[in-house]
Amino acid sequence: MSEEDPGRDTYPDADRAAVRDEPAPSARVPLDRERIVAAALDFIDANGLPGLTMRRLGEQLGVEAMALYRYVPSKEELLDAVVESLVAQIRDDEVVLDSPRDGWQDFLQRLAHGVRRVALAHPKAFPLVASRPAEAPWLRPPLRSLDVVETFLSGLLEEGFSDEAAIDGYRAYTSFLLGHLLLEVAVHGADVGPLDVLDDQTGEPGLAAYPIVARLRGPLSEDRSAIEFEEALEALLDRMTVARSAHLAE
Template identity: 30%
Template sequence: MVEKTSSGKLERLPLSRERILQTALRLADEGGLESLSMRKLAKALGVKAMSLYNHITNRDDLIDGIVDSVVSEIEVPNPGADWKMAMRQRAISAHEVLLRHPWATMPLVSRINVGPAMLRYVDSTLGCLKEAGFSFEMADHVWNAIDSHIYGFTLQELNFPIEASDYSDVAADYLSQIPSDRYPYMNQLTHQVIQGDYDGLHNFEFGLDLILDGLDRLPK
């Protein structure tokens, strides 16, 4: 890759791990992990594929690196902060970041991620909960319960087959398969969606607050 200097001359930028990860992150956001290859990455950087291996061990190392880049965008809680408010903001931030990077949730939940951003993210979370009076065991349960909601809700939102604007029309299309004599409660709910009395949209923060309120009542 070349760039113009202040004098107007073209200058080749040196290849670095940071540049590679930034470009890989952009390609993953554009086409998902399945479209991210070393050959395609090298082409985007204007280099030969073999030169990438001076900075990246292999594709797994590349994926770990861009996952950690995504995690670095998430707001982390401060030890000593109000734990409930901090965990709520942390969860909302994580959900928003993962929606910006639709490919990232699966490698977060299916790989061992030990990059510096992930370690800071987890350590800050544990620190906030421990300083609030939770034992290490309870702190571990708390942040994992919250993260299960974050990842599960995010995956469902990203993969749900119906657009929110189409809920009412789709509900009307399926009404004949939900007869009131066999499925009375689903039938009534479907009618509410069709009539516009209820939009059928699920709210991330509703479930999050249920979890946080429940955790608040647990012994620390």
């Protein structure tokens, strides 16, 4: 490792490989858009979003940054492609359904857990789902692709929801998912702006003036994310049931 750049060996170096008469990584595995996007997601998972640059990604792939632009014209397009890959993982989840089979509650529960699985598998990349432009400006993250939203709405309409109730359900459902999951990935080290206050802090605050907080510090610090997710999802589905029932009674 070079003393001048102690972090250099973090990424494969194509130039040094050539000097050592070794094939560059890109010579061993052909470079393409899919491989670049997968490498970008791996980089974000390991290092966080702020550190991602085309140069560093090129080093990870063993090529010059300019070689990437043939497949991904800009970093902005690369980030959009990372989001597309995350949404594709949701669609490809074997538990997520294309249409209701055992009722709309089961349909939405499966989708919610599919989104959560992706968020927890890629917590540092998941905030991109909220921050990158959607396919249409009126779509709401994390259900931000036309394909996913079409599936969501058609599933509810098949189950007796009116147009208005299905739209209201979409708004409530996306707000629930985004709010809960951004809080959860922040705990797992995601950079979500103001939500960073949830990250672990060095040292302990003085609690002498706050006896109730001090007494309840143990349960307050428990990780109940999974339980809270289930309870909030059930409450949301209950509200949607009332809206659906009101429509059917008309």
